[in-house]
Amino acid sequence: MIETSFFNRDLSWLKFNERILMEAERNTVPLLERIKFLSIFSSNLDEFYRVRMPVLLALQKLSNKEDNDIQFDENLLSTANQLISDQQQRYGKVLKESLIPQLKENKINLIYGQPFPGEIKKSLSRYFLSQVMAFLQPVYINTDTDFFPSNNELYFLVTFRKDGEDETVVLNIPSNQLPRFYKVETDQETFIVFLDDIVRFHLDKIFPGAEITGCFSFKVTRDAEIDLKDEYSGSLSEQLEKQLLKRDLGFATRFLHQPGIPANVFELLKKVFNLKKANRIAGGQYHNLKDFMAFPVNIPKLSNQNWPKLCNTDVIEGSLTEAIYKNDIIVHTPYQSYDSILRFFNEAAIDADVREIYITLYRVASDSKIVNALISAAKNGKKVTVLVELKARFDEANNIKWAKKMKEVGIDIIYSVTALKVHAKVALVKRQVGDRMRYSGLFSTGNFNESTAAFYTDHILMTANKEMLREVELLFIFLAKRVKPSSSDLIKFEHLLVAQFNLQQVFLNLIDREIEHAKQGKPASITIKMNNLEEKVLINKLYEASVAGVKIDLIVRSICRLVPGVEGMSDNIKITRIVDRYLEHGRIFIFHNLGKNDVYLGSADWMNRNIYRRIEVCFPIYNEEIKQEILDIIAIQKQDNVQAVCIDEHMDNVPVEITGPPIASQEGIYQLLKNKK
Template sequence: MKIIHTIPRDISWLSFNERVLQEANDEHVPLKERIKFLAIHSNNLEEFFRVRVAALRRMIALSDKKANFHFEENPQAILDQIQTIVLRQQNEFARIWNNILHEMNKEKIFIKNIHQLSAAQKKFVRKHFDEEVESNVIPLLIEDLPTLPYLRDKSLYLGVVMSKEKTFSKQKYALIEIPVHALGRFVILPSRRGEHHIILLEDIIRFNLPYIFSYFGYDHFDAHIFNVTKDAEFDIDNDVSTSLVQKIEKGIKNRRKGKAVRFSYDKEINAGLLEYLIRKLSLSHKDNIIPGGKIHNFRHFMDFPNVFPSKKTRTNISFIHPELKDRQRITEVILKKDILLSFPYHSFVSVIDLLREAAMDPDVRSIKISAYRLASNSKIINALINAVRNGKEVIVMMELRARFDEEANLEWKERLEEEGVKVLIGIPNMKVHAKICVIKKIHAKKIIQYGFIATGNLNEKTAKIYADHLLFTSNENILEDINSIFHFLSAAKIENFDALNKCKHLMVCPNNMRKDLLALIDHEIKEAKEKKEAEIIVKLNSLSDQLLIQKLYEAAAAGVTIKMIVRGIYCALNENKKFKKNIFAISIVDEYLEHARAFIFHHSGKERTFISSADWMLRNLDHRIEAAVEITDKKIKKELREIINIQLSDSVKARRLDNQLSNNYVHSDKAKKIRSQIEIYNYLLNK
């Protein structure tokens, strides 16, 4: 393939995480939400190290380049650049957090350390430790051990240096895992009226160190926080004697033993303990060893106590789609017309209600549905189990390799099979990422089918914060293609991808989506070269596929108007002297996470509009089962176009994506500032 100039994927991703940091820095965002964005930034970065940095390090280690991932041209140069960017962002993170602390203090909200406690608070902390914490604390003396005890990924540790006042040279090292999972990170302290005092769990343990180690006779303690991030990837081996389930179970266990890829610590930690930990973790100073402040694992701050003044933090509340409101049966509506749900503006309850109706409908014979990430107490699963108990055939495609959801999905698989659900577990070396469902019923001896296809997960929890689309439909052509996908997934010889060629109305990966997208772009190029109107509008999470970027470059050079809304990874260069029209690209980071994928092509005035589960990435287009559906209903096409137009006009939360990764906000000279998520809510509410 011809080498084209693009922004490295991982550097572009860090630019996205900087946009998240911008939200935390925005003084117009409520304090609780600003803290949440710092937590999101921290959680994002942790997963970035667990997956992408780990992958880059394995690229360097592998000389034969035989691996299950795409190789970067110069992984070491990218790692070096990552280190520089991460340290810069960390300094910005610390500055923002200090500003937020200052603003919290103005609101009489204080995070207290052990030196700031009143006499009453000290008494409370001592009692709370005895009653709630002590049974969950297991101190480990480590310096005489031949190997470091197993340190869990995503856990938080207190490194303790103990000594006696008269003999400081005789120090002992100890580790304590902070039991955040069992107890939470935050404890509300007794405080004066009108004030809120909070202490972190690690400080409760730090305060009680003299009691924890009282039997050793130490009287001086130096304790600081650190955490280790490990390689989260695992390879599925080719042992034909083991099932995919067994391989995934083995992979999950191996993940827990993954090599450390980042070591973050309080920069005031004892130098001797720091050197000891680095040595025992087999790290060198060339690795991602990152000094920081006193607080680590900031992702826990997503659960920061709600002690803020009662100000409205969420923009709006989800509502039932007007076509489904006050209707006794959703099914009857869908059998008459297509319905587009746009979450989180529209309520996800309608999806659950549809499955509940199917579970109770005596005419329904079967439900086929795919599942990638589910809520922890999934109402989707409950509806499917009720369907089985009512005598329906239920087939669930459960993707066991959904990263970080593998254990949960294994548990769902077991529960569903216990209830009599037929569970499909996908195909080797390829995840099933399509969000599809087909329900079959027989009424008056006639087969009737209906269902849906979506851009996001069937997860009622994330549907409250992820902006996605879902199309309810009874279109026979679409449902036949969905049936073909399930037939393919159920077949014994699943390596025969030609079976997916039966799909004539859906774009499906890995078979025809890439080819069809290239053809659609080629049509716009042809129109532009003939001096006709040509336009491409694309909304994605990520754009990194080299072939599609190359084709977009060709379109820009031909004079096609290209408008992009890309939340995360964006590897394309927007400006080039060969382009007749530069590419316009923005990223919107706001209250809701923009997760939908939509494609609009002018197509000689006969506009073609699609929604899809697939981003424009190599992994999605060539290594996953994905599906895109064309919207043919004129009313829905207009509605989706209006939503996209509102987002393209955002002048509050949109950042311009450019060659320099500057993340500058889009500004408008118009008097009215457009915040697209609020405008979309109002647009849909008033339809």
């Protein structure tokens, strides 16, 4: 047995966020797109502090107790904090030394930690007095103050002296009610001003007659975990609604503040805000720079070239359902239009022959056209069954809202059991044709969500394969029982790979087959694209395959615990990470099988949660033309030498060496599909 090793999942995640930062640092990326990457980096880091930092703090605490055997690297927290600190330094450097000067060259002045130019002061004062002032709520702080800073909202800590008394006040920066940036245009230039600075500039209007001695920005990030009982008791939606109200009351995991807060004031805040467990981090003057996503400038030459959505030529005219009956159809978002997916549900909603509709919903758009089609279908007399996953993190409230609306019109709503999420992306339509029931359906690598389909790369298969769709029907029958899978009642899936049933074992068997081929001296290879790679059983099987001589290409966007390029363990494994204008999201699994190329797509990453705590569905591609299209797409991604980096044995993002013509895979895929006949 080979001795194996694994990257730490949290450090790997931070390395992925570093890859996002690298795009902001690249001069070849259009200026406004670089600013968006700064926004994505900041948003990701906030989520890390909300979701992962509480876990690390809890593990550290538990590992210090004598009565358990939890293994925790005592250097992990300090290593993570150092990585974050280094990345924040790079963030500030690229913003101040590169992006702001380039904006200036384009007559756009981002006022960043500097006085306001005289020509815009009157405009800013009018805006403050007429708009901003209405949302300000100063709170005076002392040892008896009962004040709870909201999660990730912006505040000023203001100290001043008035009438011989020293005062400490927390003042909100109302960025949830007003735009974070205010734009002032003159004849010559455009000025972009932070809402924070508009408030700071007018402190004399908020505290008249006071001598301002200090003004420091800060925010508090809180634990986002929701605590639900393992056993189902009462209404899951009611439990979740109660817990959602508590989410923003979680303990503080980070107190991010502008440097310079006096020591005595800091001690007061620690007590009043209950910051004992929080990482207290001195940052810059501005926080929540995820708001850069709404940077109020739109200049085409400073943005990505527009790629109009492509139409899938298989579904332009006639009945979509009839087209699916004739042949499988695949849609690749966001390169191809999502309209055909919306059309699938719209046709089903009004088709007099449709009897039943089934669908899983994990994250849906806030104004979901798909859910509205389902509501219309129910009103049109069809039986509609929807599995709504209420526990989709940060989408719980939206999912609860839609579940209530669907229930009101008689749609059968299934909720997953508390300790098991349903992450599968499947839909089934049953249509009465004469004395026969005909099936059509969708299998997707991503959510049924027209909003995210605009920038997530996913693959949606439309099929009338009755064997596959009957297995979907069996899955819905099982899910409606609201029980956890057990060995006594497992469904035998012959086509689909379903987590909790057969998914892990089938993947292990497919890898074993490549191992046997390699041992026999035959060609053997595996190519896998996914978002996250963590689960040790499957990683160890890939290590075993590498030792046997199987050539393995992995395209892993985010967390990756597999260590590549280690002699005698993983020297036949190459890992690349692609970051570009679209979020790489589709999961693709290709097993060479002596040139036959067994291809699966699906919803499942290889993470502990996906393998052991979720219902996932991966599905085979039987149509040879579609299979070749998937192989062509992956071939382009494997050749990417512009947007791809290699993950090395030290977990670093190493740019791919350009030895031939430059290939940016997303542009290549767009051109491939554009030229599709």
